[in-house]
Amino acid sequence: MTITVPGATDTAAPGGAPAGGLAAHQVSVAYGGQRVLDRVDLHIAPGETVGLRGPSGSGKSTLARVLALLHAPDSGHVTIDGQPLGGVRHRLPAALRTRVAVLFQSPRAATDPRLSLADIVAEPLRATGTPREQAAARAAELADLAGLTPDLLTRRPHAVSDGQLQRACLARALVHRPDYLLCDEATAMLDASTQAHVAAVIGDYQRRQGAGVLVITHDPALMARWATRVVDLPTA
């Protein structure tokens, strides 16, 4: 079922919220003097799928980047299980950083064209020092889960379709067993069958891991089907 929560404030956000979860607290972001997010609260509990909706330019992607610990807000902060996080990217310890993963719309923009699909999937493991062989085995397991056949793993991005490359990005996103997965228009470029498959893989993973998922999509049918709760983000 889908419940719409109007207004800038996520009513499931703290104070009365459960301690577990990934949360934005009073987050504001401006780019070049233009305010994109204005004191936004959002809370994603373990196991739930939150849909984030808003007009073009309302800062949905910016909020996803803040929650993914890729962009530091100008004010406000992000917490995981109630613990405030200072800093973003590599300033955070790997054990914290890898608890949140993100899947973007364009797999081409999100992958290195020189790497094979196998190396793209294994990249985050290698970045945290996992031995090569162990990383390769884990990458193969994830690739299979994401629906990539072994013959595709030796190819580079230019030799596969967008749908196949997005499956590799999904495998990469799950490789560290994140507790939160943020999907920013992640299936907008995919045909209906690939979209349904990607959503099913994420749903299975979510059930096994108890992970919280954020879904950003402009497609009302997909939002209604996928999200268990929808938050509206008004223009800042």
Next chain:
Amino acid sequence: MTAPALLTVDGLTVRFRLRDAVVHAVTDLSLTLRSGELLAVVGESGCGKSVLAHALLGLLPRNATVTGQARLHAPGRDEVDLIGAGERHLARHVRGRGVGLVPQSPATALTPVRTGRKLLEETLRAHGHTRRDAPAAADRIAADVGLDAADLNRYPHELSGGMAQRLATALALAPDPPVLLADEPTTGLDRPLVDHTLDLLRRRCDTGAAVLLITHDLAAARRVADTVAVMYASRIVEHRPAEALFDGPAHPYTAGLLDALPDRAFTPVPGHPPSLTDLPGGCAFAPRCARATDTCDRLPRLAADGAGRVACHHPLREEVPA
């Protein structure tokens, strides 16, 4: 009376030669596009639908071999063979004027050093408008696509993705071509912008143009298409009026795609599409098809089926022989 055909494609086949393989990108594709018709070609990425658009514009890379025919019958002009015509002829008389392209990624299609207004006025003047009446015509087209004067005076890189898409659409509409090709024109746009772009294409049809909309987005096809052609593994497998296709698909692959929609079963088609370098001899969908029998080792021909065409030995609505 049926409307006049503006584009007829007959047996179009495109192959790409790689170092150690041949890509079967488009195979034996035939279709007729009539004045007033919006035909959506749908299918998953890599099924050959974008190659079709590029073949019709003569924009394929050098390693491509094209056979078959594609004829443009622009009213009041000589018929042009789009496959046989040389690059000079295509560049001067066909692209833009005869067949317009609404591109997939406007950012790369727009010249960065000129403002939208300059680009639009230049296009208009190259197609019969005078220096005097081009500015007013540019304003009119800009208003049509939803660009205001301030946006028109910006450089392409200063425009948001949605605005750049509107500018690219305005440039394609400016020469008033009888046939428009739109190659995934809505990827990455917000729903209101998607709908706006689709409605613009629809309106062009209503004034007599014909549109070939290439898209992976079934919701887009359902919104505006008169007819839908489903491509799978380089071939059209089903082609019929949109309503009939959405309500009662005959090809098992079409049925599978529709079942994958989030407002239907939301279940994927099982298995994977075959590699276009290694297609089976019979029906390419057989490994994923619950209705496959031994007969399906033979290639099913695209044959008339009700108001449309289907390429399947055991189309839905028929019993599978025991």
